[in-house]
Amino acid sequence: MTDATLSAPPQVTSTTPLIAADGVPLKQKLARTTRRMKMRALFLTLPLVLFLIVSFVLPIGQMLYRSVHNPTGSNVMPNFAVQIENWDGQGLPSDDIIETFVKDMAAARKNREVGKTIGNLATRVNYEIPGSRSLFTKTARRADKITEGPYMAALIEIDKKWDNPNLWLTLQRVTKDFTISFYLAATDRKFDEAGSIVRADELYRIYLPILWKTIWLSALITALCFIIAYPVSYLLSTLPLRTSNLLMILVLLPFWTSLLVRTSAWIAMLQTEGIINNVFVYLGFIDDNQRIQMIYNMTGTVIAMVHILLPFMILPLFSVMKTIPPSYMRAARSMGASGTYSFRKVYFPQTVPGIAAGTLLVFILAIGYYITPALVGGNDGLLISNLIADHIKKTLNWSLGAALGTILLVVVLIFYWLYNKLVGVDNLKFG
């Protein structure tokens, strides 16, 4: 300030702005430069942001869209879809609407285009009313023989089920392009006959239990990782640099080793004829004919996943513990605190940032795990990801897979947000 007042002409007071050489106020010029520098920094990230939008954000958006958008009904029966939309839902639809239905059916039966066949529609309705598939294929076969009204009577002639108003209510729902029925299915709910939302029958409740199981298994894996990682990280952080670097290799080598390699290693270790069972038999802990089943079940999934995710816990814990000066503990001890007391009151609170980083990261990674449960999980070690993959690759119920995926994504994003709040993404480091 003193420099400015000295060199400036005397008429400049604190109220008139400082002027740069080209007559622009200094403040404005500074703002312009800052803006230009901001733009330049932003510009550097732009290629990657655009790349990720195309290769990552849009695909995920597509998945979200697919979970609510299923145009099968209107694709297969375009005219019927338009007509039934305005039906008031009382009794049976009028014969005009049924006429379009029969004509659309007959047309769809000749259609061979993927996504527009009777089979597609039958599958779609089958999601809503299990066991109704044959009704559609049977009716479609005879639809072109119905040439004149009353159409309703002709349909009932083919199958009595057409007499049911609830079936037409379901059809009205199915021919709408946007639906929440896949979210209902993903949370073990459904539309009942009258169109209100109820819980699915006990036997068909599979997705919520699996989701809960995924969450508590991930919590268990995270807790185990924490219990195992804490002492090791403490040891690594207190050892002299040379020794800790050497021992760090034992942590980093698994981290760098292929996931598939580690999973196959655990198959070799845990199977009934595997190394651990052999050692137990050899040492006489168990009999040869009562080997423990440790793989292709939940135990296998937990053990293998703890091993695979352990480095993600050790590394953040270690990097926090390294910064805690050992003199703090010594000070606490010298002032008369017992070992456990000083650990609890002095050391542990300082490691909390590392604990937050490690547990959140491990939990986030565990909750979406696919490969290891698929290979060593058997039936009861499967997680939600495996169900999603099954719906995409095997049963081809893409909308349900997408809805399950969206639910999982929301759970993960909540924890990611928490991670960002508590730890900050910029603090992620490897090695």
Add this chain to the structure above:
Amino acid sequence: MSMSQRMKTPGFIGLLVATVIFFLFTRSLAGTFGFIVIFGIPYFAMSELPPYATIQEKVGKYAFLSLCTLIFIFLILPILVIIPLSFNAEPYFTFTEGMMALDPNAYSVRWYADIVRFGMTAPDAVEGWWSDMWNNATWVRAMRNSFFYALLSTLLATGFGTLAALGLSRPEMPFRSAITSLLISPMIVPLVITATGMFFFYSQKNTFPFFPDGLVNRDIGIILAHATLGVPFVIITVTATLTGFDRSLIRASQGLGASGWTTFVKVIMPLIIPGMISGALFAFITSLDEVVAVIFLADVDQRTIPRQMFSGLREQISPTILAVATILVLMSIALLTAVELLRRRSERLRGLSPG
């Protein structure tokens, strides 16, 4: 305390007595060896405790070190165990009695030979053996695919990622935390979700220029997917190199009249190149190890090594997988060494530590 001094302490004698008792109790050499490893290593690792340490503290420290030894064994044993198993002469995933007795006939390299022979039309032919191997052997083709995808996706991820990291580490970067969260998210979002989205998005017809049939079952789809998954690793390592980067070096270079490009090539580049290379290695190994996207996006012709291992583990478990795994372990040791050396070089360059 020197080694010979330490051997005369009561602790050492106690350890010796305990080992003998353990041996007499179990009558097993292997068990005793395990006992020595778990309790002996901590003994020699016990650093000097202060003379005022109580007996509880000594016992506590001993127990702590034993626990840590067990954990390190847990970490490393599964990886080491596959190496001898891959030399099994029998088609099993377990140690045979002959292997335990170190019988040379129980060991063989047949599974290594199987890597190149499996899938060949005429594995015993002399004429055209090499081209047959190169074009038909299942694992060789998987390896070619793996390296092709890994190289291209690493190039993409490193190029885009380094640029973005340079932007992100500028002090004037706007929306830094939002953009960082976006760029890191491919690592956080479950692979199944990413792969599902890509499967839907890439299988659209008439959307992508040059690829009217969509990008699924084509090399380009997998390369894009792997590049996406590699990006967070490049961002994290390069920004880590750039923290503590002395920005006055840039101003000094500009003050001496260097253009922006010269400054980048002569000043910034040499300092961030270790971070760039380790980021690239991370991206490379991510792509090399990735299965889920390949399962969703690839056809049989695009099978990679991990994809081949995945179906091998599901369908016919054969020690060939262990032979491949051993090679992969050796490769990860090489990569780990490279990254470690790079990290030290980078720290030295930035004057952080002498290590």
